[in-house]
Amino acid sequence: MTPKWLLYWRWQALWWHNFFLLWSTIDAQTRYSITEELKQGSVVGNLAKDLGLGLSDIFDRKLHVASEADEQYFSVDAGKGELVVNDRIDREALCGQSTSCVLPLQVVIEDPLQLHRIEVEIRDINDNSPSFLSNELSLNIAESAAVGTRFPLESATDPDVGSNSLKSYTISKNDCCSLKIKEIEGGKAVPELVLEKPLDRETKSVHKILLTALDGGNPVRSGTTQITISVLDINDNFPVFEKNVYKVSLGEKSLKGAVVIKPKATDADEGLNGEIEFSFGSRTPNSVLSMFDINDLTGEITLKGELDYETAKSYDIDVTAKDKGSPQMEGHCRVQVDITDFNDNAPEIVFTSQPKPIREDAPSGTVVALISARDLDSADNGKVTLQLANSSPFNLKPSFSNNYALVTSGALDRETCSNYNIEITATDSGSPPLSSKKTIPVRITDVNDNPPIFTQPSYNVYLKENGVPGSILFSVSASDLDFGDNAKISYSILDSKVQDVSVSSYVYINSDNGSIYSMHSFDYEKLKVFQIQVQAKDQGSSSLSSNATVHVFILDQNDNAPAVIYPSSAALGSLSHQRMPRSAKAGHLVTKVTAVDADSGHNAWISYKVSEATDASLFTVNLYTGEVRTKRAVSEQDDSSQRLLIEIKDDGEPVQSATVTVSILLEDGLHEPILDLRHKSMVEPSKKTGRITLYLILSLASVSVLSLVTFVILAVKCMRSSRSSGSCCMRRSDCDDYKNPNRNLQIQLNTDGPIKYVEVLGGDMLSQSQSFRSCMSPMSEYSDFTLIKPSSTTDFKEVISVLDASLPDSTWTFESQQVRAKSEDIKYSNFNKSTLFRIIGCLHTHL
Known part of the structure; x- marks a missing residue:
């Protein structure tokens, strides 16, 4: 009985032989020829x-040889580049009786992949x-056997x-028989x-x-067997079969007990000499005995084992029919059972080259792995097709036979998917088709294509x-x-300037x-x-x-x-001296104390008290x-010299607080000094008031059309929101806008209490800034604009002095209600060194 693996390799060798015969007509192949049994290391x-x-x-390119056989018969001498024998090669074990024995090898070259x-x-x-x-070998020949009778012998x-x-x-040499050679089907000599x-x-009952x-080698080899002929007494008819050879086909999946065939034999003798018993031949191999059974009375052959087309494709059964005569006579026939293939082997997926990690920027068509498919079945049952899942960006590219290359078919993105488990399905063409699946893990390596x-x-x-x-x-x-x-x-911090100083000096x-972290303490009054x-920069190459x-x-x-x-003590002395007539009535404006606070918000709200x-x-x-102001009319009993200590708090x-001392002199018959001063300023304007007028003209010219439109919109909004009578005051600060166009202009609407005003803030008290306040009072018949430009602290004090002295009592507008402080409605602009000048009264007069 031929071993299963030997039959498989015989079939495989025959398949590869036919394949390479066809392949040689398509493309040149590298072919070597050696004899079997070479020593290990032979070139x-x-x-x-x-x-x-x-x-x-x-x-460098990692060349290695892959064999589809279980044994690795060859290897490569890396030092000489020679293909050498790695193990004992027995042609008979590999190819059996096949006339051609060719071992196909796959030479795999990696980096890049090549087959x-x-x-x-x-x-x-x-x-x-x-x-x-x-x-x-024993033969029983009746003495009545006719001359010329042939007896088949065992083949070597x-x-x-x-x-x-x-x-x-x-x-x-003998005196009874001669030898004849008979050729049977398939060219076999019997x-x-x-x-x-x-x-x-x-005369002679036994002949030896x-x-x-003999084979045809040089030198010739031979083998012998002893034939012992026993001469039997006359039983001159032997059983005869209807056919010498019976042929039958049997499916691979036939059930046990299935009838294979029932050969018929007859014997012309009568009695015991004509009664026939059937049996398998004495030389029947175990592979047949384990697979088939015969009924000794009827000759019916049945299946008792499980057939496997891949193990044995056909069986030759020698059937003997013996009579019961004395001596027994026997007849012979041969039953040829051909096994038809059933699709009972699923295709197998084999890695020719293991998959490697691939960069996410690899172009389409990059080879990932080399694979092959095989099926032990035959014909359509052994034809295999491979398929990939549609969702993966990979394709199978066929090369030759059942070999494929797994290649990329689209763009890869490691951030979307860093590992692919590519499922390959191999399906044969049998009916019904069988399939198998194999998962190929492919890892995607990262490329620096995403910035933080x-x-x-x-x-x-x-x-x-x-x-x-x-x-x-x-x-x-940041994340990447x-x-x-x-x-x-x-x-890192990019270099930039803050007040002409590198930002790195402020923070790190x-x-x-x-x-x-801060490098030093910050001052709101200097930097807002x-x-x-x-x-954020990554460490990739190149970095993003x-x-x-x-x-x-x-x-x-x-x-x-x-x-x-x-009043300024520096300009007017250690004390502020004010004069007023004794004829002043209640509510008479004596003077006005003005203070500012460099802070903002609640911290800059100032209140005055005696x-x-x-x-x-x-x-x-x-x-x-x-x-x-006076709370009552001045009487004759009042001292002519009055002293007030006014406390100013934020x-x-x-x-935080400050104080100022105001000295007031009460005089009889005193003319209104403010009217005189006003008259003097109108007739003989001083140098300072002329400069103020010039500043006002320049300030009006510098206001842009956008600012004017903004004022109008805010004024309309203010008037609409105030149904009751009130005043709306606006102030605009323009702080170095021409020097630094990046500074912001902040406009705010304050509706606290009876006095309503809009402030546009910016600039420093001591810088070349411009501050404008627009006062619109519904209490007067028309709205007046008072524009003030404090170029310095001294100038601002002088302006207040001039205005205070030039305006009569009737020109001041009083509010009976006090202004409530709502800090949540007050916002200040973010300008460097800002001093917020807040003049609450609205001046209803013409300059």
């Missing part, structure tokens, strides 16, 4: 030279002698092929013993003949002034979709975690807002980056006390405007 051929490779390519097919033909040597199944076998195979038979003369059992089988992304494009940071240097201001964070060094982020950043450009803006807003603290700008007074019943100061926490 087959110079593989590197034949493939056009250098010796360095064998190591070559080579063939190694294994030539036969005469290393096997012919042999018989047994050393002795020789694993060698060609000229080394079995060629002839001879028998030893020796037959021919009776040359009648036998006489009484030596049968010798901040959590938001800009950040707002609010920082109290006078903070501790080195404290953390804020932490920015890439991997490894491509995702490692370092933070931790490059690892994005934490921003600045911005930082933070850059992105930027984010951090807006830092300095929050005001009440660290400035109110500053008195009128702290000490010579006569507390005579004078009062407006809590918010600082106007000093609304911050803690409260």
